[in-house]
Amino acid sequence: MNPFDLIKNFPIRYKLLFIYSSCFFVIMTLSSLIIFSIVKQNVQANIESELKNSTTAIHNTIKTAVSVSIKNRLRGVAEKNYEIIQRLYDHAHQGEISETEAKNRATDIILSQSIGISGYICILDGHGRVLKHPKKSLEGLDISDHRFVQEMIAIKNGYIEYEWQNPGDAYPRPKALYLTYFKPWNWMITVSSYRKEFLKLVDIDDFKEGILNLKFGKTGYSYVMDTKGNVIIHPELTGINVFTDKRFSGQFFREMLDKKNGKLEYAWKNPGETRYREKLVFFNYIPEYDWVVASSSYLDEIRSPLYAIKQIIILVGMAALVIFIPITVFLSDTITKPLHSLMEKFKEDIAGGFSNRSVEMESSDEVGQLAFYYNSFMDRLATYDRELLSEISER
CATH class of the missing domain: 3.30.450.20 (PAS domain)
Structure with missing residues (x-):
């Protein structure tokens, strides 16, 4: 059997209740799905954006922290060696040792140190010529044509990042250095480390x-x-x-x-x-x-906010349905009660003959107009009935 045929035979009240409830259910379901989908996308997008931005921020923080840590580490070593050279210079200046011996001692101390795995300390003069270097083949070379050396000559004290290729290296490698300038001897003390070895220097x-x-x-x-x-x-x-x-x-x-x-x-x-x-x-x-x-x-x-939103949507839907059903019943009663009254009048007229029974018009809508037409129709029938009886009596 076609379900619509079954519904067709329902009383009007149940038809209205079924139709309105079905429409309400479909609208609420579609609206809830759309709202839930939009909220879900926004929540997911916000969390993903937060995670992505936090990861980027941590990435930048680590790079900055490592850079600052390396800079401080190299500066600390450079300044410590500056203090050593200053003390040896003072001893020489006071005549306790010769200046040559002071320089030799300073050189021995400087070249005995390593920075990280393969970083080192070297000495250049104020014009960019290598005075002391762990690679003896570089001593005496003028490397002032390198841009980073020109920067060293210009600033005399500070931090520089650059690329450098020692003899025996296959290719230049990124480095960083911190230099201090000891003016009495015209020495630039450079403390350098390769960037790939920075982590060995980081706390x-x-x-x-x-x-x-x-x-x-x-x-x-x-x-x-x-x-x-x-x-x-x-x-x-x-x-x-x-x-x-x-x-x-x-x-x-x-x-x-x-x-x-x-x-x-x-x-x-x-x-x-x-x-x-x-x-x-x-x-x-x-x-x-x-x-x-x-x-x-x-x-x-x-997704925890989504679960709360889902529960709220379900509760709102149930509350709306609880309110909606009585309203639907009330509205259906405004239609069916006058119709039932009209039906009762028809039954009385059929059973007891035509009489001047009228249906009270409670509204001016279609049902009220139907009552009006019923009253008019019954008045006409009553008139015809009286006229017919009158003619019969006259015969």
């Missing part, structure tokens, strides 16, 4: 706390690791290698470290937790240090 504690203090949602966090799987900074896993630690499969980390920049969704369980939870992570690569900086958050925490 990670300088920026570790700032990274660990970042939170996303209730328990989301940021972390740093290198491309070999060593965890540099993490709330729980600092110091481990995710590729050798048997607690982790390493698959997600391999994908992230191979990709180096971007975002991923993955399942994760911290030590001490009982179940895996889905996470979203944004990550950036710092090539100078071979580090990957990541910011992550759990998807259930990201």
Whole structure:
């Protein structure tokens, strides 16, 4: 049987209730889906933007912190050696030792030091000629044609980043130096290190706390690791290698470290937790240090506002339906009650003959007009009835 045929035979009240309720349900469902979809996209976009911006900020913070740390480290070494040279100069000036011996002692002390793995200290004169260098083949060379040396000559004291190729090196490598100028001997003391070795000079504690203090949602966090799987900074896993630690499969980390920049969704369980939870992570690569900086958050925490919104939509829909049904019943009664009254009048007229029974007009709408036409029709029938009876009696 066609369901519409069944509905067609329903009383008007139930037809109206069914039609209005169906329309209400469809409209509420579509509206809720649209609102929920828009809110979901906005919440997701806002969280992703926060994670992305935080990762970028951490990336820049680390680069700045490392740069400042290196600068301070090189400056500290340069200033310490300046103090040593100053003391030896004072001894020579006071006649305790000769100036030649003072310079030799200063040179021995300077060349005995190393900075990081292969960084070093060397001495140039104020015109850019190499006086003392760990590579003896460079001593005596005029390197003032190099731009960074010209900058050294100009500033005499300060920090410079440049590229340098020592004898035996296959290609120039990025370096940084801090120089101080000892005017009595016309010496520029330069303390330099290769950028790839900067991390050996960095105190990670300088920026570790700032990274660990970042939170996303209730328990989301940021972390740093290198491309070999060593965890540099993490709330729980600092110091481990995710590729050798048997607690982790390493698959997600391999994908992230191979990709180096971007975002991923993955399942994760911290030590001490009982179940895996889905996470979203944004990550950036710092090539100078071979580090990957990541910011992550759990998807259930990201979407928690959506669950609240979903419940609100359901409650509002149910409340609206509770209000809507009585209103629909009331409206249907304004139609069906006059119709029922009219039907009763018809039944009485059919059973008892035509009489001057009239239906009270309670409104001027279609139902009221129907009552008016009924009254007019019954008046006409009553008139015809009287006239017919009159004619019969006359015969």
